[in-house]
Amino acid sequence: MKPINVLKTYASIVSLIFIFPLNIYAQFTVAGEKIEASYSKTITGNEKLRDNYFTIDNKEDQQVVLKADKCSVLKKQILALIEFNKKEIAQKENFQIPECVCTDKFCSVNITTLLPQEIASRANSNPSCHGPNCWNNALVTGNILPSHRYTSQEEINFWLNSPLCREREVGEAPRPGDIIAIRQNQFSKKEKPSQEYHGFTYISPELSYSKNGYIKSQPYAIQKLENVFKVYGINSRRCYHVKGKPHIIFGGCPKYGNYFRCLSLEEYLEKNPGTSLEVTKKMEELDMLQCQITRSVFENPLSQTAKENIKDAIFALDGYINNKLNETKNNQGHEQEGLSATDILLLLGAREAINACVEQLYFMGTPGL
Numbered sequence: 316m317k318p319i320n321v322l323k324t325y326a327s328i329v330s331l332i333f334i335f336p337l338n339i340y341a342q343f344t345v346a347g348e349k350i351e352a353s354y355s356k357t358i359t360g361n362e363k364l365r366d367n368y369f370t371i372d373n374k375e376d377q378q379v380v381l382k383a384d385k386c387s388v389l390k391k392q393i394l395a396l397i398e399f400n401k402k403e404i405a406q407k408e409n410f411q412i413p414e415c416v417c418t419d420k421f422c423s424v425n426i427t428t429l430l431p432q433e434i435a436s437r438a439n440s441n442p443s444c445h446g447p448n449c450w451n452n453a454l455v456t457g458n459i460l461p462s463h464r465y466t467s468q469e470e471i472n473f474w475l476n477s478p479l480c481r482e483r484e485v486g487e488a489p490r491p492g493d494i495i496a497i498r499q500n501q502f503s504k505k506e507k508p509s510q511e512y513h514g515f516t517y518i519s520p521e522l523s524y525s526k527n528g529y530i531k532s533q534p535y536a537i538q539k540l541e542n543v544f545k546v547y548g549i550n551s552r553r554c555y556h557v558k559g560k561p562h563i564i565f566g567g568c569p570k571y572g573n574y575f576r577c578l579s580l581e582e583y584l585e586k587n588p589g590t591s592l593e594v595t596k597k598m599e600e601l602d603m604l605q606c607q608i609t610r611s612v613f614e615n616p617l618s619q620t621a622k623e624n625i626k627d628a629i630f631a632l633d634g635y636i637n638n639k640l641n642e643t644k645n646n647q648g649h650e651q652e653g654l655s656a657t658d659i660l661l662l663l664g665a666r667e668a669i670n671a672c673v674e675q676l677y678f679m680g681t682p683g684l
Contacts, residue, residue, distance in 0.1 A: 354393070356417045357385040369521070371537055372423075373439045379430065379537050382423045386415035389424050395519035396429040399491035403431055426537075431456075434524055437463075437535040442612045446678035448529035451671075453494045453514035456524060458579030460668070462605035463612060465529060465675040468511035470667035471496070477660060478587070480577040485558045487574075493517040494575045497547050500560065500568065509560050512570060513547045529678075544572065589657040594639070598661055601632055601668060608675055622681040626673070633669045636662050 369383035369392070381389050393412065397404060404410055415424045427435055433456065442463070451466035459474050460466070474480060475496060483489060495517050498509035515525035515538075523540040527533050544555055547570065554561075554568035561568045578586075589595055604625055611617040617625070639662055643654060677684040 354386040354390040354415050356415060356422055358417050358419060358422055371522075371539065373534075373536050375439065377435065377438050377440060378425055378427050379438055380423050380425050382421045384422065386417065386422045386424070389415055389422065392519055392522055393424065393426070393429065395491050395522065396426055399518050400429055400431045404429075430537075434535070434537075439534055439536060440613075441534045442531050443616065444612060444679055445529055445531050446675045447526065447612060449526050450511065450514040452524075452526040452535060453516055456516045457492065457494055457577050458581065459577060460580075461602050462609040464605060464608050465671050465678060467667070467671050467674065470664075470671050471514055472511055473664060473667050474577070475573075475575050477664070479580065479583045480575045482558065483556075483574040483576055485556055489517050489556070489574050490576065491518050492576075494577055495523070496573045496575065497544070497549065497570060498560070498573060499570050513543070515543055517574065584657065587657045589661060590655040591658045594654070594658045594661060597632060597635060598665060600628070601665055604628055604632075605668070605672060608672060608679075611679065612675075617679070619680075619682060622676060622679060623683070626676055626681055626683065629669055629672055629676075632665070636666050636669070640666070 365384045365388075367388055369381050369388050372380040372382060374380065381392055383389050397412075411428075413424050413426065413428060415422055417423075427438070430438065446465040447463045448465060450468065450471035451460065451464055454460040454466060454471060454474060455463055459479060475482075475494065480494070483493065493516070495515055496511065497513040497515075499512045500509055513525075513527070515523050517523055517540070518537075519540070521540055523538055523543050524536075525538050525543050526535045527538075527543070527546060544550075549555065549568075549570050549572065551568070554571045556574055557568060557571045558573070561571055607617070607621075607625055611622075639654070640659070643659060673684065
């Protein structure tokens, strides 16, 4: 059985061959023959077929369905989603590419099984309180932050400018999983940095994953890329992707998008491990506190006493982190005995996380904030 055409025509997905176990690749090949047949279908009526047009149906039961006049329009999105989630797909037994089904009105495919578990569990859902926002969602989706909560513009700016992330050149093709930062130019006689305005996840030239704001009524959702740009005031395609900051007047983009390719925090730490067991232990304590906050945001609201206990623990960690960073500063170097550059990066990131956690506790009605 020869390799399927669909893999040959989408170069970036060839990497799946090298990470899939042989039995998974065999299943993928069989499914590929199915996609070639399934995705050649069109609607059975006499309507005029529209090229490259599709809609997203985000259902209340957290199912996500793509619809178009013909299945070939949806095939490109299916391949992008497979690349986006290739690590999890490689671990699935009996993986099946979802079939495209046509009626006399439209063709559709349910993409829920292709989504990373983190997205599938949140798709079309809402948090129980205000706070979790676009920047946090982009960083959690990129496996840089562990938990859903409020994230400040300072926190996402910190990570996008950290060694984990690299800004893509304008001519460089984005890949599924890239973080798009929408920024707003600030008009001033003095040069000012751009303001963080929105952050979301790129899936394909047509698809993205976004939570549009910190209000609890705004759901996590698979959205059309173009629609997200328009919601945040970018109507010109040439402003979708720029490198750095365009000139406020001559650049012609008051708001614009910067694309970033980022390592997950786990990937970065594998290549650049920290040296301080004490710092590692404190980061684990912070992660546990953030997990408690996330559970409260989505599942079981915390009691006032529990909120105050988390607040006190976070303030204690804040004191530890500030002391450690002050010691480093006083030593007039980027490293001190027992602390590596990675340890310092984690401490700086934890300081941003603590500030954001305090904001989230405020949204949750924690006393004393």
